Amino acid sequence: MTCLNAETHSMLDHSVDQFTESEYRFEQRQHIQLQHQGQAPKHWQHFADMGWLGIAFAEEQGGLGGDIADTLGLMRRFGRALVTEPYVVVVGLAGQLIAGGSNETLSETLLPGIICGERRVILAGNEADARGNPYCIGVLAEADDSGYRLSGEKTEVLFARGASELVVSTRSSGSWCSPEGIDLFVLPLDTPGVTVTEYPMMDGHRGANVSFDGVTVDASRRLTAAGAAGPLLARVQQGATLMLVAEALGIMETLLDKTLAYTRARKQFGVALAEFQVLQHRMADMYIELTNTENLFRQTVARVDTSQGDAGARISRLKARMGLAGRYIGQQAIQLHGGIGMTDELDIGHYFKRLTALDILMGGTEFHIKQIWQQSLAGPAAV
Numbered sequence: 565m566t567c568l569n570a571e572t573h574s575m576l577d578h579s580v581d582q583f584t585e586s587e588y589r590f591e592q593r594q595h596i597q598l599q600h601q602g603q604a605p606k607h608w609q610h611f612a613d614m615g616w617l618g619i620a621f622a623e624e625q626g627g628l629g630g631d632i633a634d635t636l637g638l639m640r641r642f643g644r645a646l647v648t649e650p651y652v653v654v655v656g657l658a659g660q661l662i663a664g665g666s667n668e669t670l671s672e673t674l675l676p677g678i679i680c681g682e683r684r685v686i687l688a689g690n691e692a693d694a695r696g697n698p699y700c701i702g703v704l705a706e707a708d709d710s711g712y713r714l715s716g717e718k719t720e721v722l723f724a725r726g727a728s729e730l731v732v733s734t735r736s737s738g739s740w741c742s743p744e745g746i747d748l749f750v751l752p753l754d755t756p757g758v759t760v761t762e763y764p765m766m767d768g769h770r771g772a773n774v775s776f777d778g779v780t781v782d783a784s785r786r787l788t789a790a791g792a793a794g795p796l797l798a799r800v801q802q803g804a805t806l807m808l809v810a811e812a813l814g815i816m817e818t819l820l821d822k823t824l825a826y827t828r829a830r831k832q833f834g835v836a837l838a839e840f841q842v843l844q845h846r847m848a849d850m851y852i853e854l855t856n857t858e859n860l861f862r863q864t865v866a867r868v869d870t871s872q873g874d875a876g877a878r879i880s881r882l883k884a885r886m887g888l889a890g891r892y893i894g895q896q897a898i899q900l901h902g903g904i905g906m907t908d909e910l911d912i913g914h915y916f917k918r919l920t921a922l923d924i925l926m927g928g929t930e931f932h933i934k935q936i937w938q939q940s941l942a943g944p945a946a947v
């Protein structure tokens with residue numbers, strides 16, 4: 565359920581469309597990737613100036629008074645244009661963890677900077693073998709006289725380059741994948757003992773492994789009560805997953821539109837490819853996959869309240885559906901374009917790579933199918 569009114573949504577959507585049409589054509593995006601690794605400073609400041617960074621934050625925090633559902637139209641448009649800036653990482657993950665935590669001092673200190681574009685706080689949450697499960701945490705937070713000492717490594721930390729602070733998920737007690745005993749700490753990226761190893765991702769974005777070698781952090785940098793961050797972490801990841809699905813829908817509809825246009829223009833034996841019945845059937849199947857996913861997306865958004873953290877099975881069902889549909893639509897788009905579809909000079913391959921990356925983020929298709937199965941065993945109330 566969205567919080568902003570229809571007029572505000574219309575204004576936001578219009579502003580995003582104007583931006584992507586004038587500043588984010590494919591050639592411009594390629595330049596941003598080459599020169600700024602997908603993080604153009606002027607674009608991030610434009611996001612702040614237009615109020616996009618404040619959509620999902622309360623008015624008393626300096627935001628527009630919306631929630632995650634109010635960002636979904638923007639995310640779909642970002643998908644159509646293949647926008648590379650770290651919106652989900654900063655606004656949908658780290659920002660929501662800070663806003664939802666009980667540490668008012670950190671909230672009052674960090675959120676204004678996030679909303680005005682001066683701070684880029686990112687989540688270091690994923691670990692090897694976690695497969696998208698936010699509870700699978702091996703980075704230890706051991707209490708000592710000075711507060712806590714963090715030890716371990718996070719993997720696939722997105723957009724570490726240019727980050728001002730990290731929100732780090734740690735384990736102070738409990739077993740691997742247990743929802744109890746989880747803490748979230750906020751610390752500057754340049755804290756002694758923090759090592760960042762960057763690398764390119766398949767979709768052209770940047771990832772990093774971040775290691776913590778006995779990093780000292782004060783208890784005042786903890787976002788929640790001791791060991792109580794598990795529900796907040798899961799709840800925020802559910803909301804961010806909706807954002808990723810919205811982006812994927814924008815990509816899938818763009819792939820379909822571009823494939824239809826290409827097959828109408830491209831001729832073989834003097835006949836447009838779109839006239840061949842077997843290809844018409846394949847494009848009809850692409851449309852069905854997109855429509856089914858969009859319908860499930862709308863139903864999920866209407867029925868879940870991510871602020872309550874009770875959306876697990878529905879979110880998993882949607883993410884799994886997105887993964888299957890995205891794989892089919894992406895593969896068909898590549899095949900119908902032929903070999904040129906995978907070249908860097910054509911945007912089709914870039915859309916497909918991003919769609920593949922979105923399938924993996926926040927848990928892949930297989931992970932979410934397993935989640936659905938496990939929650940169905942728990943009884944009807946869980947699904």
